[in-house]
Structures are given as structure tokens and as C-alpha cells.
Amino acid sequence: MADIKISIIGAGSAIFSIRLVGDLCRTKEFHGSHVTLMDIDRERLDAVYNLATRYAKALGSKLHFEKTDDLERAIEGSDFVINTALVGGHAEQAIMREVGERNGYYRGIDATEFNFVSDYFTLTNTRQFDYFLEIARKMEKVVPKAELLLAANPVFEGTNLISRMSGIKVTGFCHGHHDVRLVAEAVGVELEDVDWQVAGFNHNIWLTRFRKGKENLYGRLDRWIEREIENWQAKDPFDLQLSPGAIDMYKFYGRMPIGDSVRNGSWKYNYDPATKRRWFGHPWGGVDTKEGWQWYQERLRESTERTFKLAGDESADLLKEFPPEEMSGEQHVQYIDALVNNKKTRLVLNIPNYDNSRKERIIPDFPENVYVEVPVTVDGNGVLPEVIDPQIPEKIVKMYLFPRWLRMEWALDAYISGDISVFKEILVRDRRTDSEAQIERLVVELAEANPAFAKRYGL
Ligand code: NAD
DSSP: OOOOEEEEETTTOTTTHHHHHHHHHHOGGGTTOEEEEEOSOHHHHHHHHHHHHHHHHHHTOOOEEEEESOHHHHHTTOSEEEEOOOTTHHHHHHHHHHHHHHTTOTTOTTSBTTBOOTTOOSSSOHHHHHHHHHHHHHHHHHOTTOEEEEOSSOHHHHHHHHHHHSSOEEEEOOOGGGGHHHHHHHTTOOGGGOEEEEEEETTEEEEEEEEETTEETHHHHHHHHHHHGGGOOOSSTTOOTTSHHHHHHHHHHSSOEEGGGGGGOOGGGTSSHHHHHHHHOTTTOSSSSHHHHHHHHHHHHHHHHHHHHHHHOTTOOHHHHSOTTOOOSOSHHHHHHHHHTTOOEEEEEEEESOBTTTTBOSSTTSOTTSEEEEEEEEETTEEEEOOOSSOOOHHHIIIIIHHHHHHHHHHHHHHHHTOHHHHHHHHHTSTTOOOHHHHHHHHHHHHHHOHHHHHHTTO
16 A cells, blocks of 8 residues: 655646546555645635545545645645646636737637647746746755646646756646547547557647557548548537548648647638638537637536535535546546556656657657657656657658747747747737737736736736
8 A cells, every 4th residue: 555645736626626536536555645635715625625535435545635725735745746726717818818819819829820729828827837836846845856747737838847947857647648539439449459659749649650450540540531521510619539620630741630639730720710610610619719618618617516516415425426436537646556556557648758768769859858748658667658650750740849849949938038029029920910019019918917927027
């Protein structure tokens, strides 16, 4: 039995709270361990703590839960710190998006080529970046050997920022690769029988290997497209993996984009609502439109309300609500379990682009310090990245990953330097900008709406 301490920062998260707590309770090897739930929202924290302790009791799990709104107290003594916090929440991002839209930037300035995911802010997310570094610095002070698991977005910018600005080991987590299953199902095979790999950056991954035995399953996918694409209809705003947009990207790049990568194509798919509907289906046009995002916010609200409702109802059967045999599909707990309890597990993680055991870059086209999202095997010895074979096609590297990588470097450059001229220059390169006056107006309004942004850039 492990005796470790795990802290979850932003434990009230609509997306993660119950999933992570449930996975911890279900993993009996963690019995005896300590879990600290931390959030600045007392109401959410109390509700999640209530469910966590009741669920653990119902399962006979001997986890010790603690709750706090103090970051340092949560981190103290931790072996693993999981960050799921969204500082300022979806409301602050909505304000930033609105300022952008008012100034001619559809979906705001953070929604840009190769990154249209509506809560993956890389430019106006100052408080989120500040918090990433605050957590890392507190960890350096009190638990320098502990590891930070980053689930809060933007994972690509965040992992690179933290690893460059602190001595803390950080690993990025995302569940987007699970959509490989949808491509496998479409071509009539069980994912368990497929030999697959994905590779790229977070939210920018590509199905580089898709085989069953000697058969290259891309042949079957081509036949599926001929037969089915005309009949495709979105079931909900997230139903994008086999959308006309995804298939069009496949036809151009030669590999399938996976998961949120479909939301992160070029401008071609994202000029305006009508364009989005054409590629991502009616009526929403995918999740990154006004209607699609409203749909998602309603689901998040329902999830939070469910947490509160169950927390307030002591008679609720939590084992029925959260069946013990079902793991959530999030990788955080599996990762810690694999490392601490030496259970060999295949995961897809965001790690530095260097394979230490083979002494080579995982994706040869990028520097060693840049974080890449790739399949790995994790066990008591650590993380062993797979050799990516075949490698990512040159077209994807040059026309998709290079520009996305540069955008990450620009965003970090602007944030770290606090130099507003770098920030403005990034906007100069945005196709929606047509004058310097537009940028000047926008920056003034962003600074008025967001004091942390104003402070960072000395405005
Ligand atoms: P949410 O607003 O429901 O939850 C965020 C939580 O963070 C809230 O409980 C809030 O009170 C808390 N918080 C805010 N500031 C805090 C602070 N200073 N200290 C501690 N806690 C604080 O948001 P959500 O929809 O659950 O999303 C959370 C994050 O996860 C976002 O960044 C989102 O983009 C990201 N996300 C990641 C993945 C992934 O697979 N990596 C998937 C979905 C969402």
C-alpha cells in the first residue's frame, strides 16, 4: 500500500473534481494515502470534500481527505500536485472574448489559427499563467522533489512555461487522444486490436500509426469516407472527430487530427459561424461557436449542480451515481499508480521532447526542451516514450506544428518579458487585424477589463 500525499488544486473543477477523487478511491493501492483538496471557492470545496469522504467510506477506501483554501498548506508534504484550477473562471474568459469580438476578432484574440479551443487562452490568460508559476514556486520552496501534473489549460503553453521558469518537474495531461477509438469504430475495428500512435503537441496531435496486424487501416478509412461522409451529422457540439472538417484536414495533411486537434485547424474552418457550420455541422458549428460554447457551459453547470445536489443529500447512493468499476478515463491517477506501484501502463502524456534512455529527440524536428504529446509506457522506473514510427509527415511538421510551436513561443515571450510591443506584434500577424489603431484600442480595453493583464504589461 502506498503512503503518499496528493494535492488537487482547483478541486472544485466542474470537469475534474469527481473524476479524480473517484479514481483515487477506486485504486486500492492508494489506501492509506493522503489527499488534500484545495480551492478558493469554499462552497465548491465543501461539496467535493463531502462527496469524496462519503464515496471513500462507501467503497471501504482508507484514503485520508483534507480540505483547505490555502495553496501552501495544500502543497506541503505532497508527492504529487495536480493543478486543475481555472483562475477567474469561464466568466473572466468570456469578458476577454467579448472585448476581442468588439474590436473585430471573432471568438476573441486568444482564438487563433491552430488554437480555437474556447478555454485555451494563451494571450490574455495572465492570471492563469501567474498561478502556474505561483504553484511551481511554492513547490520549489516546500516540496522541490514533488511532481506537478498540469491538467488546467493551456497545457502546451503551461508545461513549457513552468519547465523553463522553475526547477519543478511538470507533466501535462489531456484526454483528447481517446477519440482514436471513434476512428477505429468507424472503420469497424476494436481499438484494443489496433496498433496506434498519436504525436504532436497538446491539442495538436495526429494519428501517425493506424494498423491492424499488417493492414494499414487508413485504407479502410478512405473507404468509410467515400461511403459515409455525405451522411455525417453532428450528434452534439463535441461530435467532431469524423466531421467534414476533420476529413478535410486528413485529405490535406495525410493523417487524421485527433480529439481537440480537429477544433484547431487553420482559418479555413474558422472564419465565421457559417464557415464553422459548414465544416463542423448544424446547428452548432462545433463547440467553439457562441451556440456550441453555450451548450458546453450548460453541461458544466449541470455537472456542478449535480455535485451540490448529491453533497446535500446524505441518503444518495454514491456507488450507484459513480459506479466503482468504471475508471474516469482521466490519466492522472493511472499515472501516479503506475509510477508509485510499479504498474506498467500505456498513457499519452505531455513531456519534454527527449528520450533519455535512447538519448534522442522523440520528434526530431523540435528542440529537446519543447513539450510534445506522445504515447509512453510508465512504470516504477519512470516514463519511457515510444519511438514514433512512422514519424510525423513533413507536411504536418512544416504547415501545422511549426506555426503552432511559434505561437507558443510568442505567447511565452510576451508574458515573460511583459513587453507590450511583443504582444502587439503578435496581433499584427493576426489576419483579423487591419490597422494599428485597432490594436491600440483593443489593448486599452483589455487593460481596463483585466487588471492583471494591465499590471503584467505595465499599462
Ligand atoms: P471550473 O471553473 O469549473 O473549475 C475551476 C476551479 O478552479 C473552480 O472550482 C475554481 O473555484 C478553482 N479556482 C479558481 N481560482 C483558483 C485558485 N487561485 N486556487 C485554487 N482554485 C482556484 O473550470 P473547468 O471547466 O473545470 O476547467 C478547469 C481547467 O481544466 C480549465 O483550464 C480547462 O481548460 C481545463 N480542462 C482541461 C482538460 C484536459 O484534458 N487537460 C479538459 C477539460 C478542461
